[in-house]
Amino acid sequence: MHMADALISPAVGGALWMVTAGLIAYCARKVKQTMNDRLVPMMGVLGAFIFAAQMINFSIPGTGSSGHLGGGLILTILLGPHAAFLVIASVLTMQAFFFADGGLLALGCNIFNLGFFPAFIAYPFIYRAITRDEHGILRAWLAAIVAAVVGLQLGAFSVVLETKASGISELPFSTFVLLMLPIHLAIGIIEGLATAAVVLFVAHARPEAMFAAQIEANKSVTLAPVLIGLMVAALITGGAVSWFASTHPDGLEWSIAKVTGKEEVSGSEGDLHAKLAHLQEKTAFLPDYSFKVLESDAATETIPATTKRWPVVSAGTSLAGIVGGLMTLGLAGLIGFALKAR
Amino acid sequence: MGLGQWIEIGHMDELGRMESPVHRLDARSKALTTLVFIVVVMSFPRYEVSALMPLFLYPFAILSLGRIPPACIVRKILVAAPLALVIGMFNPYFDRQPVAAVCGYVISGGWLSFASIIIRFTLTVGAALALVACTGMDRLGAGLERLGLPRVFAVQLLFLYRYLFVIAAEGSRMTRSLELRSAGLQSLRLRVYGSLVGHLLLRSMDRADRVYRAMVARGFDGEIRVMRRTHFRWTDWMFMIGWTGFFIVARLWNLAELVGRWLTGGVS
Numbered sequence: 001m002h003m004a005d006a007l008i009s010p011a012v013g014g015a016l017w018m019v020t021a022g023l024i025a026y027c028a029r030k031v032k033q034t035m036n037d038r039l040v041p042m043m044g045v046l047g048a049f050i051f052a053a054q055m056i057n058f059s060i061p062g063t064g065s066s067g068h069l070g071g072g073l074i075l076t077i078l079l080g081p082h083a084a085f086l087v088i089a090s091v092l093t094m095q096a097f098f099f100a101d102g103g104l105l106a107l108g109c110n111i112f113n114l115g116f117f118p119a120f121i122a123y124p125f126i127y128r129a130i131t132r133d134e135h136g137i138l139r140a141w142l143a144a145i146v147a148a149v150v151g152l153q154l155g156a157f158s159v160v161l162e163t164k165a166s167g168i169s170e171l172p173f174s175t176f177v178l179l180m181l182p183i184h185l186a187i188g189i190i191e192g193l194a195t196a197a198v199v200l201f202v203a204h205a206r207p208e209a210m211f212a213a214q215i216e217a218n219k220s221v222t223l224a225p226v227l228i229g230l231m232v233a234a235l236i237t238g239g240a241v242s243w244f245a246s247t248h249p250d251g252l253e254w255s256i257a258k259v260t261g262k263e264e265v266s267g268s269e270g271d272l273h274a275k276l277a278h279l280q281e282k283t284a285f286l287p288d289y290s291f292k293v294l295e296s297d298a299a300t301e302t303i304p305a306t307t308k309r310w311p312v313v314s315a316g317t318s319l320a321g322i323v324g325g326l327m328t329l330g331l332a333g334l335i336g337f338a339l340k341a342r
Numbered sequence: 343m344g345l346g347q348w349i350e351i352g353h354m355d356e357l358g359r360m361e362s363p364v365h366r367l368d369a370r371s372k373a374l375t376t377l378v379f380i381v382v383v384m385s386f387p388r389y390e391v392s393a394l395m396p397l398f399l400y401p402f403a404i405l406s407l408g409r410i411p412p413a414c415i416v417r418k419i420l421v422a423a424p425l426a427l428v429i430g431m432f433n434p435y436f437d438r439q440p441v442a443a444v445c446g447y448v449i450s451g452g453w454l455s456f457a458s459i460i461i462r463f464t465l466t467v468g469a470a471l472a473l474v475a476c477t478g479m480d481r482l483g484a485g486l487e488r489l490g491l492p493r494v495f496a497v498q499l500l501f502l503y504r505y506l507f508v509i510a511a512e513g514s515r516m517t518r519s520l521e522l523r524s525a526g527l528q529s530l531r532l533r534v535y536g537s538l539v540g541h542l543l544l545r546s547m548d549r550a551d552r553v554y555r556a557m558v559a560r561g562f563d564g565e566i567r568v569m570r571r572t573h574f575r576w577t578d579w580m581f582m583i584g585w586t587g588f589f590i591v592a593r594l595w596n597l598a599e600l601v602g603r604w605l606t607g608g609v610s
Contacts, residue, residue, distance in 0.1 A: 004425055324599045325391060
């Protein structure tokens with residue numbers, strides 16, 4: 001469920017970047033405060049372990065397919081929420097850098113969806129509530145599966161919200177939810193099975209490994225910073241998204257228009273004005289959510305306005321767009337080639 | 343994640359250690375410029391296709407100036423593409439409003455926005471991969487740290503990168519020996535899986551412990567000092583300001599359409 005850059009608007013991506021940056025700074029401070037030097041190499045190596053463990057598949061009982069470990073929950077069990085969040089964030093960053101698995105703009109979203117929910121919700125409030133620090137067989141299976149499912153469901157739901165807020169995909173909200181949640185229910189169960197199998201083995205083979213790693217984990221997570229984090233996330237996301245997305249097509253365009261002073265120069269004549277008017281005319285075509293609602297409210301008498309909303313592109317303009325697009329693409333390629341020849 | 347992907351990481355690592363004008367630039371200027379690029383690409387209205395074309399200049403220029411073989415980047419883009427395609431494929435289905443007509447064919451908004459998603463995907467992924475291929479993880483991590491990334495997290499990135507290959511080799515040795523002992527086994531039962539991955543986990547933890555002791559023996563006091571001095575030179579400023587200027591121009595005016603108008607003799 002790594003989100004790609006191509007489906008995210010800068011407003012949503014930027015907002016989640018801020019939230020994630022705040023969480024990373026908070027976790028980094030917490031990890032520093034534990035004064036446990038041992039954690040430094042342990043975090044790095046366990047991040048690498050997650051990568052390696054993802055190469056190994058197991059067969060899912062009762063089906064023909066196979067699955068592997070995702071890693072968020074097991075890292076939290078081994079390292080505790082704060083250190084685990086940093087490790088998950090680093091694993092996702094590495095995946096974005098090397099496999100193009102989730103983009104850079106979407107990195108904030110991905111870290112939040114796949115890191116925050118397992119580390120700060122599923123682990124403290126579900127996993128620990130069920131296991132109560134005993135590693136009984138049944139309890140461990142149950143806790144891992146329920147925690148993994150809840151963590152992934154929350155993450156998948158937040159993927160839907162972020163994609164919807166970006167407004168690039170046309171997928172209706174309910175369809176998207178119905179698509180994402182069942183898939184991630186299955187993925188969550190697989191994740192829970194894999195996590196429980198590994199945790200039970202380690203707890204059996206070397207109990208002190210679980211115990212030693214839980215030094216940080218045992219300082220239980222207090223609810224306050226988590227709730228504050230969620231509230232800030234909601235506020236920033238809601239604020240940024242509604243501010244940008246409702247009245248303006250998008251944030252950057254709005255700010256560029258502000259910088260170039262579109263409103264101010266509209267009276268002056270000349271080339272620049274024509275171009276800016278062209279820009280304005282183009283932006284007016286944009287399906288703007290709140291705009292749409294307003295129009296449908298007053299739909300009865302403004303039929304011309306609704307038809308005008310859709311770009312009535314003449315064949316000539318489309319042709320110019322296609323020819324120009326192909327030409328500039330070719331030109332970019334040629335320049336690239338020329339630079340190489342040097 | 344198969345073995346092929348590990349070879350790919352190794353390949354990216356090699357590319358990152360090459361020498362070229364782009365490699366010599368400071369990691370910070372490249373990272374910031376790439377981020378601006380991605381934000382600009384994603385800020386275009388959803389039906390935009392032609393105006394995105396001039397932006398291909400950035401990844402193309404980086405790849406060729408950095409002497410990165412394009413085939414390796416293209417392969418990675420193709421491998422990652424299905425994710426964006428699956429979500430994007432729904433656009434033509436749900437958005438059937440006609441928005442343009444070309445040579446008698448009516449194009450619906452959904453197809454246009456789908457094309458736009460694919461182009462954006464290629465641009466953003468290509469630029470991100472080009473950044474890593476022209477910088478290398480070590481320099482990138484150090485650069486991000488100087489941009490204000492918390493030290494603990496920067497060190498985590500560098501550590502993770504350092505042990506990626508080591509632990510992966512351990513994992514693939516274990517799976518290989520398992521395969522040798524179990525002829526024709528398709529995939530593991532959960533119990534076996536638990537003990538195999540559990541063992542890998544224990545070995546990784548042991549290694550972390552040995553690394554820790556080695557670090558302490560060499561004077562580690564809980565503080566990692568990243569010893570890489572890079573200078574922000576005038577070429578970095580030029581790179582950043584020049585490209586950002588180009589992105590803004592390409593964002594404000596549809597350069598492709600201007601070229602097209604000029605070539606088709608100003609139709610419309």
